[in-house]
Each structure stands twice: as C-alpha cells, then as structure tokens.
Amino acid sequence: MASFTNLFTSYPELSSTIISCFFFLLFYYKTTKKSKLPTNWPIIGMLPSVGLNANRLHEWGNEVLKESGCTFKFKGPWLLNMDYVVTCDPANINHVFNVNFSNYPKGDEFVEIFDILGDGIFSADDESWKSQRKRAHYAMSSSNFQRFVTKCSEDKVENALLPLMCKIAKGGCVVDLQDVFLRLTFDLTCNLVFGVDPGALSEGFPTVPFARAMDDAMEALFFRHIVPSFWWKLMRWLNIGKERKLCDAWGVIDDFVAQNIVKKKEVIIYGCDMLTCYMEEEDPKATDNKFLRDTTVNLMLAGRDTTGVALTWFFWLLTKNPRVKSKILDELGELLDEKTYDTSKLVYLHAALCESLRLCPPVPFERKCAVKSEDLPSGKIKSKEKILFLTYAIARMERIWGEDCLEFKPERWISERGKLRYEPAYKFLSFNCGPRTCLGKHIALTQMKIVAISKFDVEVVEGHVVEPKRSIILHMKNGLMVRVKERREFM
Known part of the structure; x- marks a missing residue:
C-alpha cells in the first residue's frame, strides 16, 4: 500500500493522467449512454450520476423511475449508508404509509438530520407522535380556530396583499411573485401560530431575521440529504459552511420563539392562535417552554413555505393555461355576492388547486426507513434500508395518471355530476397519506382560495426561466418574475 501511495506522490504526472482519464470516462459515459439508469461504479456506487444531474435532480429522478417501472434501487458509495429504494409506485406508497405503517417510523436518522425540529410532531414516533397529533387535531379542528384562519387570511389579503399589488401594477414594476407569496404566508403562519404579524409583506419588502433564518435552515437540511452523513457532521463539528449558517439560524429561530412565548405568558393576552390553544391546556407539559418551542417551530415549517410555494406554481400554471383561468372566472361570476363568497362551492377552483398540487407538490420527496425486512409490492426491502418517495415523479407517470398526465387538467378532479372526484392519497401525496x-390541509386550501379570488392578474416576464430549485421544498430556482395587472373581475 505504501509503495502504491509513493508511486502517485513520486509521479504526479501519472496521478493527474489517471484522474483525467477517470473524468473523461465519466463525461463519455454521460454523453453516449442512452439509458437514464445510473451506472453502479465500483466503490463510489451511483453517486457520480447525482453529481452529473445536480442541476436537475427532480427531472432526473422522474426519468429514472419512468424507465425502471416506478421503483429503483440506488446504490451509494461503499460503507456510507447511502443506499435507497427509490419509488413512486402507488402500491408501495399505500403499503408503507397505510398497510404496514408501524414498520416505517421516521427513525433515528431522520431525527438526526432534522435536529432543529427538536421533539416536535414531524420527528416524533410512537406514543409521542400520537399524543402530539391528538393535541394538534383538537386545536386545528375547533370552530374558533377555523374562523380565525378565514378572518386572518381575508384581512391580510384585503389590507396588505391587494394594496401592494395595486401599487406595483400602477408603477409598472417587475416583482418576484414567489417572494410576495412567501412573505404573505410567513405573516399568516406567524399569526396563526403565535398571534403576531411580523409584517414581512410590507412596502419595501423588509428583511425579517426569523424568515431569513428559516430559509438558511432549509438549505442546510437539504444539503444533509445529498452528502454522506460524516461530511455534514464534520462541517458541524468545525462550524463551517452550511452547518455554520444552520447554527446561526437556529439561534435566531429560538430567540424569536422564546420572545413570543414569554410575551404570551407575561401579558396573558390570549386569542385563537395555536400557541394560546396549547397554553390553555391543563396538562403542565403544554406550558413547558421546550415543548412549546418544538411545537411552534414544527408548525411554522409546515405552514409557511409549503402554501407560499403552492400559490406560486398555481399562478404560473394559470398564465400557461388561459382556458383554466377563464373557467375559474366564470365560476366566480356565477357565485357573485355583494357581501361574501362561500369558497366551499368553488368546485372548479378547488379542482384547479388540486391539479396544481399534483403537478407541483410543495414537498417533492418523502423518506422512510424499514424497521424489519419485508416484501413490498415491488420487491423486498431489508431491515434499516431507507426508502425515498419521489412525490414530484408520481404525477408524471402515464401508468398512474394516464397519457395526459403532463397536462394541467382540473377536469380530472370533477365527476360527471359536477362534484369533486376523490383520488386516493397514495396517488396524490401532496398532503401526505x-x-x-x-392536519393543515383545510387551512392551506382555504388560504389558497382566498388569494386565488383576489382582484389581480399577473403576466410572466418574457424569457424568464421557471424551474425547480434543489430544496426540501419545491421553490422556483429563479423566483417568478411577473408584471401585475389590476382587474375589475375576480382573479
């Protein structure tokens, strides 16, 4: 071994030649190989394919699953625990999320990667998860909270979003609609969770440290998914790169949450927000600072970016499909009422939102880990083997959604009687399964409908490139640059 090492150090020309040949072979392989399936190289496994497709991971994953028949085994480098069963097969999804749910907990690795979430509902398993879900369901399903959601959303749209969009329209400015919607949903989620409005959606688009910290945290969490665990752990130990940004973000998030908990306890101004709901419980644990911190951080992560991103893709799809936009306007016109709108009657709008969520799911992938070995519908899975569900790919499979799967077609969600058509969650994983x-499905759809019926229209700037960003949330990589137009009609 020593002589082999000495050969490379003594003859740098030889080592550089070998390395150059290796990368040439990779390039040749990339440009000549017809199959989309990655090659399993010795030692390094299929990791080079990830690097070569780093700028288009979602589309590449879709291509691999399409060629492999909806399920594929990804082999990572030796000894790095990066092997995955990758799938978008509804039968596998139903089995893991429903039939044998107990065999696929979040697991220790998930908890380690998402350590910033603490012991909150997203990372919890078993009794802890059951208890937290019961609490969250009780709080969110109350009639007071449901009314609070509608009122907050309507007030924010009427008093912040619409005036801002009108001013932008009159000024003829170009604006990033994704940034606008993320600010909107950040303010709304803060109000629903803490009972406070940080004013991110204000003129001048002020920087809100808490919002910036959440962005930095999500970038770091995605990075942890695509590199060997020892690498990000080393970065964390050295406090460098994305791990340093995560550490700084963690501090900002904790400070913001702590301040709001203290205010709520000291001032005792209770409302209908989630924090108040938890603090009014008789259980002493409900007022424990760590429990409240972990709970509210999890709720913020769930509600903020997912809805904002979903709205961004929806409005973009409408600009590409004027027929759908026209039908939504027709439906709104039929239900015109001088005082209020009953959004539950907007069947076509609801169908259009579902279709947008199908094609552009805010969470593009889910991961699980098997406790025990067993047979999946597509084949065997070993104990402790990880399984990755590519939500983004499900909508793009003809065998799942038909030959018109790539079309933005709200009609697929409407029955012959004009009612909403039910589709099983294992085919439509946007709200999990x-x-x-x-638990926030109704909240998200309510907020999206209220924004969708607002009196403004958008036009995407010519030449603007729309593509997904590498993230745990399906952000648009370049934002959505638009010009805003006022409308007398709704939408």
Whole structure:
C-alpha cells in the first residue's frame, strides 16, 4: 500500500493522467449512454450520476423511475449508508404509509438530520407522535380556530396583499411573485401560530431575521440529504459552511420563539392562535417552554413555505393555461355576492388547486426507513434500508395518471355530476397519506382560495426561466418574475 501511495506522490504526472482519464470516462459515459439508469461504479456506487444531474435532480429522478417501472434501487458509495429504494409506485406508497405503517417510523436518522425540529410532531414516533397529533387535531379542528384562519387570511389579503399589488401594477414594476407569496404566508403562519404579524409583506419588502433564518435552515437540511452523513457532521463539528449558517439560524429561530412565548405568558393576552390553544391546556407539559418551542417551530415549517410555494406554481400554471383561468372566472361570476363568497362551492377552483398540487407538490420527496425486512409490492426491502418517495415523479407517470398526465387538467378532479372526484392519497401525496395525513390541509386550501379570488392578474416576464430549485421544498430556482395587472373581475 505504501509503495502504491509513493508511486502517485513520486509521479504526479501519472496521478493527474489517471484522474483525467477517470473524468473523461465519466463525461463519455454521460454523453453516449442512452439509458437514464445510473451506472453502479465500483466503490463510489451511483453517486457520480447525482453529481452529473445536480442541476436537475427532480427531472432526473422522474426519468429514472419512468424507465425502471416506478421503483429503483440506488446504490451509494461503499460503507456510507447511502443506499435507497427509490419509488413512486402507488402500491408501495399505500403499503408503507397505510398497510404496514408501524414498520416505517421516521427513525433515528431522520431525527438526526432534522435536529432543529427538536421533539416536535414531524420527528416524533410512537406514543409521542400520537399524543402530539391528538393535541394538534383538537386545536386545528375547533370552530374558533377555523374562523380565525378565514378572518386572518381575508384581512391580510384585503389590507396588505391587494394594496401592494395595486401599487406595483400602477408603477409598472417587475416583482418576484414567489417572494410576495412567501412573505404573505410567513405573516399568516406567524399569526396563526403565535398571534403576531411580523409584517414581512410590507412596502419595501423588509428583511425579517426569523424568515431569513428559516430559509438558511432549509438549505442546510437539504444539503444533509445529498452528502454522506460524516461530511455534514464534520462541517458541524468545525462550524463551517452550511452547518455554520444552520447554527446561526437556529439561534435566531429560538430567540424569536422564546420572545413570543414569554410575551404570551407575561401579558396573558390570549386569542385563537395555536400557541394560546396549547397554553390553555391543563396538562403542565403544554406550558413547558421546550415543548412549546418544538411545537411552534414544527408548525411554522409546515405552514409557511409549503402554501407560499403552492400559490406560486398555481399562478404560473394559470398564465400557461388561459382556458383554466377563464373557467375559474366564470365560476366566480356565477357565485357573485355583494357581501361574501362561500369558497366551499368553488368546485372548479378547488379542482384547479388540486391539479396544481399534483403537478407541483410543495414537498417533492418523502423518506422512510424499514424497521424489519419485508416484501413490498415491488420487491423486498431489508431491515434499516431507507426508502425515498419521489412525490414530484408520481404525477408524471402515464401508468398512474394516464397519457395526459403532463397536462394541467382540473377536469380530472370533477365527476360527471359536477362534484369533486376523490383520488386516493397514495396517488396524490401532496398532503401526505395514511395516519400522518397533513392536519393543515383545510387551512392551506382555504388560504389558497382566498388569494386565488383576489382582484389581480399577473403576466410572466418574457424569457424568464421557471424551474425547480434543489430544496426540501419545491421553490422556483429563479423566483417568478411577473408584471401585475389590476382587474375589475375576480382573479
């Protein structure tokens, strides 16, 4: 071994030649190989394919699953525990999320990667998860909270979003609609969770440290998914790179949450927000600072970016499909009322939102880990083997959604009688599936409908490139640059 090492150090020309040949072979392989399936190289496994497709991971994953028949085994480098069963097969999804739910907990590795979430509901398993879900369900399903959601959303749209969009329209400015919607949903989520409005959606688009900290945290969490665990752990130990940004973000997030908990306890001005709901419980644990911190951070992560991103993709799809936008306007016109709108009657709008969420799911992938070995519908999975569900790819499979799967077609969600058509969650994973189905589904759809019926229209700037960003949330990489137009009609 020593002589082999000496050969490389003594003859740098030889080592550089070998390295150059290696990368040439990779380039040749990339440009000549017809199959989309990655090659399993000795020692390094299929990791080079990830690097070569780093700028288009979602589309590449879709291509691999399409060629492999919806399920594929990814082999990582030796000894680095990066092997995955990658799938978008509804049968596998139903089995893991429903049929044998107990065999696929979040697991220790998930908790380690998402350590910033603490012991909150997203990372919790078993009794802890059941207890937290019961609490969250009780709080979110109350009639007071449901009314609070609608009122907050309507007030924010009427008093902040619409005046801002009108001013932008009159000025003829170009604005990043994704930034606008993320600021909107950040303010709304803070109000629903803490009972405070940080004013991110204000003229001049002020920087809100808490919002910036959440962005930095999500970048670091995604980075942890695509590199060997020892690498990000080393970076964390050295306090460098994305791990340093995560550490700084963690401090900002904790400070913001702590300040709001203290205010709520000292001033005792209770409302209908989630923090108040938890603090009014008789259980002493409900007023424990760590429990309240972990709970509110989890709720913020769930509600902020997912809804903002979903709105961004929805409005972009409408600019590409004027027929759909026209039908939504027709439906709104039929329900015109001088005082209020009953959004539950907007069947076509609801269908259009579902179709947008199908094509552009805010969370583009889910991960699980098997406790025991067993047979999945697509084949065997070993104990402690990880399984990755590519939510983004599900909508793009003809065998799942038909030959028109790539079309933005709200009609697929409407029955012949004009009612909403039910589609099983294992085909439509945007709100998760099974016992862990998203408790905030109704909240998200309510907020999206209220924004969707607002009196403004957008036009995407010519030449603007729209593509997904590498993130745990399906952000647009370049934002969505638009010009805003006022409308007398709704939408």
